[in-house]
Amino acid sequence: MPHASVDTAYPADISLHVNDGPLKMDEIALLQPSYPSEPMDQLRERYRREGYLFLKGLLPREDVLSARESYFRDMSASGVLEPDSAPVEGIFNSSASATDYPGIGAGSVKNARPGETDKSAVFTELALKAHTSEWYAGSETGEQLGFANHPALTKFVSRFTQWGDDTLPVKRSLLRNNTPGNRAIGVHYDQTFMRYGEPTSVTAWVPIGDVKIDGGGLIYLEGGEKLGEEIEQEFTKKAKETGLSEEETKNAFNKNMMSSGFLCEGPGDFGRRYNRKWLVTSYEAGDVVFHTPHMIHASTINHDAEGRIRLGTDLRFVNKAPVTLGDYLYVEGGQISTLVDKKLTNDAESLEFSKTLAIPLNKPWKPGSVEIKEIAYKKDMRATNFAGLWADPKRNAIYRWAGELSRSARYEEGQENEMYMLSVDGSGDGTWSIKKPAQQAAFDNISPSTHGQSVFCDDLGFYIGGYVYSGSSYGESNRGSPGVRMYNASSSEWSNITDFDLSGPQGNLRNGAAVCVKGFGSSPLVMLLGGAQSFESEHQPLSSVTIYNPITQKWYRQDTVKDTNGFPSEREYFCAAAAQGKNGTLEVYMFGGLSAKKRALDDFWVLSLPAFK
Known part of the structure; x- marks a missing residue:
């Protein structure tokens, strides 16, 4: 297959046809290319802003053409190819009827239905069988990876999304052909087909072979990501106003789509209705287009002058890391105070809470009926307050380190503030054990502190600031603990980084919160x-x-932007958590705490990244 040249501008006499007729010149614009050599931060920003990333030459051209050759060699028995033509070219049989070779995956109501003719039945069977062929899906033994599992693609997605080892290819993929003369793919966005999953997946559309600008390639709607979200939100709003549940809303949305799952058949009318242009281009073997779940797209009708069949595959990736550790919320540490003569008991009079609670999140419950499981402590394990608690989903474990003994107790000589690990089984049960460090001497040189800020970010546990005293570490006087204590869960190694001091006159930063920030650089950050x-x-x-x-x-230090009510008031002892947004944003949620005047707060705030001043 000859190497096609890239269109830097569409020809003045180009005629692009979609299901409802030709697109006018003022109704199209060029899809903007990007390159793997560009800084990853720029690629992520472009993807968030535009809803797509058209990446040139990501895959080796020879690997793509090898896959194309394998596909059409398997399909040749159907008679779809021009006699005596090379399978890698994929030239449509000029003497054949288009109705015998429907565009599998196009979903058009006006295409021949699979199996309506004898030839189309054979063609459809072979096209579906290709999804499980070893050249595409890989072998059961793993000796052959298969084109759908191409390491260059998976590696890029894991870096681009920063999901790392949690990058999971979705088993359901689409291997589509677009034969000349048949209807094209209608207007849609992918969340339609993945409605029971979170809208955080990434779709990679991979053209398997060169595709000319009028050869039936994908086209993307200008501003289609935002519009797709608006369409979804508007329908959801109307459904909720009528009293539908979340499940009923999903079903109702699907029923109101076309039978094919499309928003409509005709891209021309759709673009004019919303006053948006369609972004078009030619594609070369090795190119990949990544797009978001709500990015609206379609395809043109294949009018390739040489009769070349357009072949492509839709591969989707998701983040398999859970947002909680299994289906349970774990409550660890603290102490129980009671009212005596209308006054709360003090620390020394409170009850030590020497167990871990597991509360189910996978079923509904009321405060009076919730079934709480109790996990016993390891022998000689002490109850603590303000410890660093790190949930590690890769290892199904929770680590506990630092903090102070409850009830104002003090460590005595020979007693250690160990690091403990709770191994959970997914059913609310678990076992506590001591987690030994890889370098005992380095660990022993770190004095555990209390009232610091802790967070687990990928494989790293952080405990920042706080202060030390005899309740957190034996023999220590009351002093600030500047810097960062960092634990690497992969290597079990500890680091004590003290070259930057956030301390005030008497101590270090305390009683604040730390969250993990992903997607805004080449590595996760701690906020x-x-x-x-x-x-x-x-x-x-x-x-x-x-x-x-x-x-x-x-x-x-990074300034934030206040809302109409100003900035949140200064506070300590509040709750904070970060969650991935739908458009590549990160939402940091903050609730409650104690004000500078020691008054309880019950307000709720959201800081959206990258919405910094």
Whole structure:
């Protein structure tokens, strides 16, 4: 198959046809290309902004053409190919009827239905069988990976999304052909077909062979990501107003789509209705287009002058890492106070809470009926407050380190503030054990602190700031604990990074919160919010946040943008969590806490990234 040239501009006399007629010149624009050599941050930003990333030459051309040759060699028995032509060319039989070779996957109501003719039945059977062929899906033994599992594609997605080892290819894939003269793919977005999953998947459309600009390739709607979301949200809003449940809403949406799952058959009318252009281009073997779940797209009718069949595959990827550790919420640490003569008992009079609770999240319950499981402590394990708790979904484990003994107790000589690991089984049960470090001497040189900020980010556990005293580590006097203690779960190694001091007059940052920030750089970052920098005052304003890069070990301050009510008030002891947004954003949620005047707060705030000032 000859190497096609890339269109830098569409020809003035180009005629692009879709299901409802030709597209006018003022109704199209060029799909903008990107390149694997560009900085990853720029590629991510472009994907978030445009809803797609057209990446040139990501896959080796020879691998793509080999897959194309395998496909059409398997399909040749149907008579779809021009006699005496090379399978890799995929030239449609000029003497054949298009109705005998329907565009599998196009879903058009006006295409011949699979099996309506004897030839179409054979063609359809072979096209479906190709999805399980070893050249495409790989072998059961793993000796042959298959084109759908191409390592260059999986490696890029894992880096691009920063999902790493949690990158999971969806088993359901689509191997589509677009034969000349048949109807094209209608207007749709992919979340339609994955409605029971979160809209965070990434689709990779891979053209298997060169596709001329009028050869039936995919076309994308200008601003289609935002419009797709708006269409979904508007329907959801109307469904909820009528009293439909979430499940009924999903079913109702699907019923209101066309039988093929499309928004409509005709891209021309759809673009004019919303005053949007269609983005078009030619494709070369090796190109890949990544698009978001709500990015609206379709295809043109294949009018390739040489009769070349357009072949492509839709491969989808998701993040398999759970947002919770299995189906349970684990409650660890603290102590129980009671009311005596209308007054709360003090620390020394409170009850030590020497067990871990597991609360199910996979079924509904009420406060009076919830079944809470109790996990016993390991022998000689002490109850603590303000410990660092790190949930590690890769190893089905929770790590506990640092913090202070409950009930104002103190460590005595020979007692150690160990690191413990809770191994969970997914049913609410688990076992505590001591987690030994890889380098005992390095671990022994770290004094566990309390009231610090902790978070687990990929394979790294962080405990930042706080202070030490005899309740957190034997023999320690009351002092600030500047810097970062970092645990690598992969190697069991510890690091004590103290070259940057966030401390105030008497101590380090304490009683704030830390969250893991992904998707805004080549590596995850740690964000610190709120808290105080001394034992008496100096609360940290939320008009800015502190960001730590664990790779470069550098710290940054970043201003935030206030809303109409101003910035959140200064606070300690609040809850904070981060969650991935639908458009590549990260939402940081913050609730409650104690104000600088020690008053309880019950307000709720959201900080959206990258919406920084």
